[in-house]
Amino acid sequence: MAKLLVIAACLALMAPGASHAQESPRTDFMARKPLLVCSTTQIADFTRQIVGDRCDVRCILAPGADPHTYMPTPGDAQLTLKADLCLQNGLHLEGKNWMAALARDAGKPLVTCTDGIKPITLEQGGEKVNDPHSWFTPRNAAVYVNNIVRAVSELDPAGKWEYEARARLYLQQLRALDSWIREQFNVIPPHKRILVTSHDAFNYFAEEYGFKNRAPVGWSTGVEIGAGMTPERRIQVIDSIREFGVKAVFVETSVNPKLVREIATDAGVKVGGKLYSDSMGESGSAGETYIGMMRENVLTIIGALR
């Protein structure tokens, strides 16, 4: 009789839980979180801001890694095999389209977050290329956010309202960030707004906030057309520094600082600090989020150029 009662009690306890799980799609979905695999740290941060804890967001690039020269590992392929959705920057930021190749090989859907962005076209060596560093303005970041919201809402329709609500808040934060950047840069006179960095990553940022951008290395640190360092570019950068009386040059977190340090010595200017460029900061650092990264970059630039 005791056994009978135990069996009955167990069944009775299990049954309401099961029926509740059927009623609530959220609980059912949470049992197995969708896995979203992102190529860069910026995209992973945007995605986390939108999905919260409802999905598992993983990033292929580690903080500080260079997306132009990255070579996917077998571990990346394993991770992509488990993914429900893959997200990439596009515009050839991922050198040799490594993220698209990973998603294609694993047979997973791929979202390109730069879809809908008006790219800046760079002309280098007679070739035209679209600059992939489009996340460097909060206005473009909003386009990334909207693309991600649509993709995750399609993947998990039950969570759509949640994703949209989080996105609304995050878009407000991006707007506030944009407004704050404009206010901060007001202390640097327009003729002193020259940004010399390791590689040509800050074109969108420069255009949005009235800077002239100079870099010894082209749009990519890899081997693509218009990428890499040329002696002509190096001479142009040193000439610009002298011509505009630039106070400082900047190294980047994801690029070897050796070249910029040499240029600073040659031109007789100081290194103004380290900017987050193709990758965000380590977990626990001020630049571990997109907003933090942008904030720290702005403060570093102002500290060196004001």
Place this chain on the structure above:
Amino acid sequence: MVEVLGEGVGEDLLTRRSSLILTSLKAKRYQAMRPVLAVCVCFVLLGGLALFMSSKHEGSGFRTVESKPAVGGFSLEITPSFTVEPDPFALRTSSGEQPAALIVKVNGREVLRREDRVEGGAPLVAQNITEMIEGENELYVEANPPLDQANNAHAIRAKVVRDGEQIADRTLWSEPGVKLAATFRIQVRPQEEKRKDRHGR
């Protein structure tokens, strides 16, 4: 006497044996019935639980309040003191969706939307608003200033008119660095009360 006793003992043994056989048969049947009994107990427990849950919902104290549409012709006049532009930070749930420059909602329903640039100082009017109800109404106004003016505080004037008579006039402000997004509430009285008021009661 011995025979009588012998017969009595024999009968007793027979009775005991048959009762033992009966008991073991009952026990076997009972064992076979156990799962069925377990399912029955489950149903009883689950049924009780379901009944309890449904009665809990019924008796939770919530009641549906039906709102009566307000009688009369309502219109809104919105005058931004600044140029409004399509919002580059707007949420776009579909790829073809255009971002709004200005949105006005009454009780959660959109009554005015502009997706183009609107110069400051020009009044925008929404006529024949049917979303007003008797009692408390909430109006939501959202307007996006140009990015290069985002660091200023901005203001919008909103007027609500009922049958040609102004019933609300509010100025809504934004903080610097954000778009203007504000709500305000107005009470709309039933038509009878309004008439009584006019006649001095």
